[in-house]
Amino acid sequence: MLITCPYCGPRDVIEFTYQGDGNRARPEPASQNFEAWNAYVYDRLNPAGDHNEIWQHSGGCRAHLRVVRNTLTHEISSVTFVRGHHGSASRPEAEDRS
Amino acid sequence: MSPRRTDTGGRIDRLKTIRFTFDGTAYTGHAGDTLASALLAKGVILLGRSFKYHRPRGLLTAGVEEPNALVTVLKGEVREPNIPATMVEIHDGLVAVSQNRFPSLAFDINAVNQLGGKLLSAGFYYKTFMGPVVGPLKGTRFWMFCEHFIRRAAGLGSAGSAKDTARYERMNAFCDVLVVGSGPAGLMAAKAASDQGARVILADLEPRLGGSANWTGETIDGAPAADWARRTVAQLEGRDNVRLLPRTTVWGYYDGNTLAALERVSDHKDQPGKGEPRHRHWAIRAKSVVLATGAFERPLVFPGNDRPGVMLAHAAERFANEFGVLPGQRIALFTNNDSAYRAAVALKKAGAAIAAIVDVRPEPSADMRELATEAGAELLAAHAVIATEGGRALSGLKLQRFDMSNGALNGEARSMHADCLLMSGGWSPTIHLASQAGARAEWDAARQAFLPPKPAQDGPVQRWIGAGAFTGSFSTAAAMAEGRAAGISAAGATNTPAALPVVDAVPGDPDPAPVFEIRASGKSFVDFQHDVTAEDVRLAHREGFVSVEHLKRYTTLGMATDQGKSSNIPGLAIMAEALGKPIPEVGTTRFRPPFAPVSIGSLAAERFGDLRPERLTPMHDWHLANGATMYSAGLWYRPMIYALAGETVEQAYVREARATRESAGIVDVSTLGKIAVQGPDAAEFLDRVYTNMFSTLAVGKARYGLMLREDGLAFDDGTTWRLGEQDFLMTTTTANAGKVMQHLEYFLDVIWPDLKVHVTSVTDEWAGAAIGGPKARQILATCVTGTAVGNATLPFMGIVRGRIADVPVMICRLSFSGEMAFEVYCGAGHSTHVWEALLDAGKPFGLVTYGLEALGTMRIEKGHVTGAEIDGRTTARDLHLDWMLSKKKPFIGSAMMDREGLIASERLELVGLIALDNRPLNGGAHIVEEVDEANPHDSIGHITACCYSPALGKYIALALVKGGKARRGTRAHVSDPLRGRFGPVEIVSNHFYDPDGNRMHG
């Protein structure tokens, strides 16, 4: 499986660490809404189909990526930085050279 | 030259003689021979024994799909079992032996299994061996008794335990177009794609590229097809955008067009070159893939079809044309299609006598009749072979008239003499890789075969393109046209018409008659290696195992080393007939990697003999040179003890710990995780990450911190030093360094992207030496320049910068040992220099080096926790660290840490233990209220760490015990049935030694 890192370009899955379900919303740090906390920590959508998930390019630029991947076919339809990197030094080199 | 060897033709070099042995007998062959062709040339017909009935078997095929002729190749003590003789290239000194026979291939005791016959029918073992309900053999015992013998009768070759001395390697490759298969279609594809400037890789599992061009005897552009192939290969070799990979089996089609291939680099050589691997494991990331993998010929199912001397028609053609070997002198053919006629002619040309062509079809075409005449063969249309004769080698066969409309046999049976019978049951495209890629095969009634799906126009991105026999285009001309087109579009260009090489091929209709089995009395084999007969398939049907997967699993059809390459379709056909359904409704199995068996060594590749890298501290060589016994901790190596001559481990660590508490000791702490936390929001970030406050920490001071997981359980601990307003140095435990780093990065990237904080691993930047003991400060005073180290300048948890032996150092006064102690950090490249300077300064004060054991001993005496206590199941409260849980702010885990399960009484809590019987304790021992050595029960906890405490003069331990805090001052017992250690202990506080910390505050 290849994941196209917005910074590093297409890389083998061996370079990435799976960080799980990207739909989970972490409550405000001070929140006392325990149901929300429990849902955030333990409950998963786990869809059969497109899955919004987080991967860290731990064996590369170490950025966290928001990936939409089909759990039935492993087809990846989109990869973006979780944290916006608007800086010009974040464009894939490939684009600059093609 | 042997009588079976033709004088000319083929890929072999008749001038080069190769010497090898098979089952201890010396043979000769020629360069270019496979073990199969060389033995066949010598008239060796019997090459193996079948799995279940141990029936004698000869060659069925000439290639990778061979189910019968499996051998073990020996390289000294190292064994390579189950290799098809058809895939072994002979070289001088090759040693091969046959398998699954005792005492010999010719006489095999287990052949008695054949008498078992119907008793050993499919699935018989599920119905018996259950044994008596009572007595010594009840339960599983009787089965295990039988199993012992069954296991020894089963199995093919033997694996060895001698370490393979060969080298294996990985190769990561990237290309625009990967072409799998180098037949006419593949060669055309590679050529066309490379013409477009694409980066091309062409792989073929055979040593010689060219595929069918090497043996069909057809001519291309007026020259023998084999010559055309050679010319084209030479052309491609010259292009630097093309990589040719002969002897390379593309076996796996993984996600994202990642394909796995096995290159047999040096198996065919007497000796590999210096540093040359035996196998290379290619991971190929291809933009697009051309599958030109050809097709497999199918056997016909009839009584005695497994007798040595019965072979697939194209295999005989290959042996004759590619290796110059005749599989027999007097040959008969049995077919349901035209392709066998070409084989008949080829063998005739090669010098064999063709006894007859037996064709199940009533009216072979005029072309075929002509070919039969050309082959000098009697053509028996509407006939079938109903039996074969001979012992361990074919001597003749029986025929009868056959009506393919109803499968009926009629008329007089007739015998015929022949020493070789060639069969052809039609062809099945090699769609395995496409199937791995997720393609659903489609049944083609005309071809009587599953074909790959046609590329969908509006479908998703086309990952692969097919060409040649793979798509069901069995004619060479069509294959070449498809190959060229596939190569061009794979390269992303548009196809333009161009003149194609002119093929002069033997005529033939690609569609076989829908005949798979001749039903007559006697064992008719479907899966040759596993001895699955047509009757077994019908039995599976009778018992309801009718879905294709049940058929496979119940009869083991297609589960042998050939994975059913030649048996799947005949098996399906017989089941379909039993069900009265068309074949596609029985279904086909999804093929899974690998296409053909792959050496495990190649998959381990560079990690064979080197599973994990060694992680070394900067003082590693010094430790080794100075008598340290090293301890493997994760990937790190750390000194365990520095034993003096004759010392036991306990004596050594007791001496080291005692000396440290009496004067001073020094230990390498470079493995501690170190993370630079920098930026305007660094302090705020640490407040959120740690349970306690860090924003209040003054510059030049350090603080002990505790982290929880989101779920509220303890995660990691360590000290963090504030080096500047926006600049912190965090330390973590050695084991969790990587996990903590990812934890921090996750929160910064995903949860709090607004925080301006950078985290960087600087574990390897700093070497660390912890020096502790009553004399520690004096020692520093004598060697540190540029700063004072007294209480005023360097109070507890203070940090100063100075120099030792002209090297800049950073010193923090903190203590794990419980003594007055300092951690001295310097650039890793200067570590040994500083370490030795400290030792020199320490000599007059009796400074000793100490290792992990003494470190552990002193931490147990102090009751500090490590990974043994922070084990992912304990809370801060369980470890009496609740004083660190800030009430002033939320932090990671704060919302979850008070859930009912985490604050329940009866949780395991940290306590100290003192052995009342003054005997050593064991890690992992359990704690009970009442000892019951006979049948231990009611554990209330376990020991996490233990030692002999020189400070207390007792054997002590840390333990996690149910409601432990409340049990302090009470008695319990260790219960360690695994090691027979039982005895009384006193439960005490985990702070055994200097609980008020007077010594370290000093």
Place this chain on the structure above:
Amino acid sequence: MVERQSPLEPDFHVGSHGNFEHGVEVILTETRPDSIVQLAAWPGEEKMLIAAIRTVTGLALPDGAGAGVSDGVKSAFGFAPGKFIVAGEAEGLADAFAKVVTPVIGTVTDISHGRTAIRIAGPKAEWVLSKFFAIDFALTAFAVGAGRSTVHHDIFAQIQRTGTDQFDIYVFRSFARSVWKALCRASEEVGYDVQ
């Protein structure tokens, strides 16, 4: 100043090794720069940081992910969004950057001791590296000067292409000896020199 100790010492054997009788196709060495600095810009401040690199080193770092430059003495390349490695044969590069890279722009982290730089050069350098790293080393995909962050199992590596057939590999010091031994072994097939 005290000479720095190389983590490779016991396994650093100058000379020809492996299949060198058939020609040496790879040269392995340790570049030992005095300074290796990691620079990281806050989002949006990358251009300022690139300017700072020019001020301190005179290197004109091209903009763009993974872009880099090397003048033979000093090198700089991007390895992550807004993050750069600068290496040079001068002590105290970190201090020099600390003066120029203000907290508004980003952070400076000295890793001069923490990383070991191994250089592999020669016609078979790509071939040998491809035995370990799953990235495309072809010149068309990996330009001279450019940088890459990648990994071989447990070993994280930052690689800069400092020539058509020359690569500088930055690895964590504690892993350097394992990496070195693996590279030597993998080069035996093609014959190699240690210099």
Place this chain on the structure above:
Amino acid sequence: MMAEYSALSLLANALKGNKDWKPAWRKPDPKASYDVIIIGGGGHGLSTAYYLAKEHGITNVAVLEKGWLGSGNVGRNTTAVRSNYLLPANTRFYEHSMKLWENLSHDLNYNVMFSQRGCLNLAHTPAQFDDYARRGNAMRHLGVDAELMTTAQIKRLIPALDVSDSARFPVVGGLMQRRAGTARHDAVAWGYARGADRRGVDIIENCEVTGFLRDGDRITGVTTSRGDIRAKKVAVSVAGSTGRVMRLAGIETMPIESHVLQAFVTESLKPFIDTVVTFGMGHFYLSQSDKGGLVYGGDIDGYNSYAQRGNLPVVDEVMSEMLALFPGLARVRMLRSWGGVCDMSMDGSPIITTGPLPGMYLNCGWCYGGFKATPASGWCFAWTIAKDEPHDLNASFTLDRFHRGLVIDDKGQGATPRLH
């Protein structure tokens, strides 16, 4: 009622050319309603049906299987059976399973080839040896067999194992459970199917559940590809597809992720190893099937998947660990690999419970442990369905334990399924 299987019936049939064997189970059409519907014709669903009939006399039961019977993980696992867990809740449950295994072939009149050849966990550092001692002692304090082995004893038991000091991770000892072993996985599914069928249970293949029939909150049946079927009780036993089926009932999230786990088998070999062995410095387990193939596996691929196909990194990792233990196997060849979809729960332990909706019963979250659990899982689930309350053995395998902080985390990894 079909004939008992025995050496005699085998002989009698052989003499008649094996023409009289009857189907191992009927292929009935679904009735309009049942007392209990079990969704999932895998090992757990079939054993649940079997014990409902055998232990509780509930025989008006249908097992609905979407594809072919046993097509899920019962036909895809590496067949190890053991009860060597650390935490009491797991140890007790798996030990109950072990006791059922020990009599299963007789109970089912079907040879499931349960072979108690032992399971050995290798330790590679003194600290790990103590960890295994803690686990072994925990087992012993619950009456489960366990013993520590020295390196020398291990070398005698597994001659091919590399126990040299030069190994990257030398073997310093191990934890052995003698009563552990392996079984023939398909036979377990077929044996339970035949056993349930003989007691009147309808096993309905190629019958996909497409939705739930409800009366308000209450589940009253299912809609299927073969029509609507009503039932007093509907039990869900579809580990691997739990998320998909629960979604049909309107339950969007679960404390479960579906992950693909790969397994491998080598070509058939003469007897090479007589026990199940696991590596302590990675994730690797190996045994040898009676046909001679070495059956082995490692970690899940580590990302959500329902695809039953894995990728290369795990393949390479597993083979590397295999050769670290058995360097003599480098030239032996991997014959086949496949993938199964695991229900990875948030603490690595299973869920067997009533609910979460009225009329519904749930069995899921088996992680790596499903096959060995097959008998006890069905036994406990049948009890829970019949009595509308859990048995002591599965009382702690609830769905709400996560939120309440009552997790059963044998590995101590927290809510990170890829680490369990």
